[in-house]
Amino acid sequence: MIYISKDNKKSEDTKKYIGFNVSEDTKDLWQNFTSENNISTISKLIRQSVEFYIKMKPKMDFLENIDKITHGFKEPLTAIKGYSQLLIEDYKDELAWDILLKIKNIFDESIKLEKKISDAMEQLSTEEITFDVLIIDDDDSTINLLKDYFDKKGYSTKEIVKGKEALFLLKRNIPKLILLDVLLPDIDGYEVCKNIRSNLNFKDIPIFYITAVPEGEVREKIEETGANGYFIKPFDLKNFIKLNKYL
Numbered sequence: 001m002i003y004i005s006k007d008n009k010k011s012e013d014t015k016k017y018i019g020f021n022v023s024e025d026t027k028d029l030w031q032n033f034t035s036e037n038n039i040s041t042i043s044k045l046i047r048q049s050v051e052f053y054i055k056m057k058p059k060m061d062f063l064e065n066i067d068k069i070t071h072g073f074k075e076p077l078t079a080i081k082g083y084s085q086l087l088i089e090d091y092k093d094e095l096a097w098d099i100l101l102k103i104k105n106i107f108d109e110s111i112k113l114e115k116k117i118s119d120a121m122e123q124l125s126t127e128e129i130t131f132d133v134l135i136i137d138d139d140d141s142t143i144n145l146l147k148d149y150f151d152k153k154g155y156s157t158k159e160i161v162k163g164k165e166a167l168f169l170l171k172r173n174i175p176k177l178i179l180l181d182v183l184l185p186d187i188d189g190y191e192v193c194k195n196i197r198s199n200l201n202f203k204d205i206p207i208f209y210i211t212a213v214p215e216g217e218v219r220e221k222i223e224e225t226g227a228n229g230y231f232i233k234p235f236d237l238k239n240f241i242k243l244n245k246y247l
Contacts, residue, residue: 032200073117081110131158131173132247136166136192137181137210142233146179146210149237155247161185163192170202177246180227182211182218190225197226206246210235 022030030042039045084107092100132155135146143159150157158175160166163184178196182189189209197203209218209230218230231239 029200036198074114077110077114077117081107081114084110131156132176133157134166134169134173134175134178135159135210136163136178136184136189137161138183138185139181142181142210145235149240153247163187163189166192167195170196170199170205174202175205177243178205178207179210179231180207182209182213190221193225193227206243208243 027042030045034040034042034045039048084103087095087103088100088107095103133146133150135143135157137143137146137159138161147157147159158169158173160169161184164186166180180189180192184192189211193207193209196205196207207227209221209227210233211218211230212233215230215232218232221227222230229242
C-alpha cells in the first residue's frame, strides 16, 4: 500500500511524504543492508535506490539488448580469427618470419578478445540458473569427480573456479549446498565462507570445505568462518552421504 501526504507547512517548496507497507522479512532485509553499508536510515536507502534506478535505467535498457551488441562484435571477430588461423596453417612455410609473427599475434589477440566477451556476458547475464550444488574449486579432476557424483544421484551442479565469481553468482542464484575449496586463485575459501555468512540473503546455505590443507587447520577454521564441516582430499565418497539431508 502506498500513500502520499503533503507537508502542513505553507511553502513554495512543499514536500510530500511517501510511505508503504512491507513485510517483516523485507524490513529486516533493508535494515541489515543499511547497517552493512553505513546508510543512516531506511528512508535514505529508499531515496538512494530510486535515484540510482532513475540514473541507471538507460544502462539497464542497454543491457537488455546486450545480446545483439555482442553478436555484432562476434561476427567480425569470427572472420579475423578464422582468416588469421588459415593464413598461419596454409602459408606458414611461404611467409616471411616477421609477417607470420604479426599474423600469429592477430590470432592470439582475437582469442583474448573472444574470452573477454564471453566473460563479460557471463557476468552481465541476469538469467537465473537453477542448480542444487555449487562447487567452488580450481582443480579440474576434483570438479569432474564431484560433478559425476552428484549427477548420478540426480542433483544438478554449477562449477566456479574463483571465489569472487562465486560471490557474484550467489547474488542471483541460491543453491542448496556449497562445496568450497580453501586454496583458490583469487581469495581463499575462508574469506569466501565468511563473506557468505555475513550476508542475510544466503547466510544459511550449508557450506563444506573440500581441501588438501592439513585437517587441523581446517578444523580450527570451522567455528571462525561458520562452515558446516569439511572433507579432506583425497575423498572417501562414502562420507558424502551426510550431505543428503541438505539436498
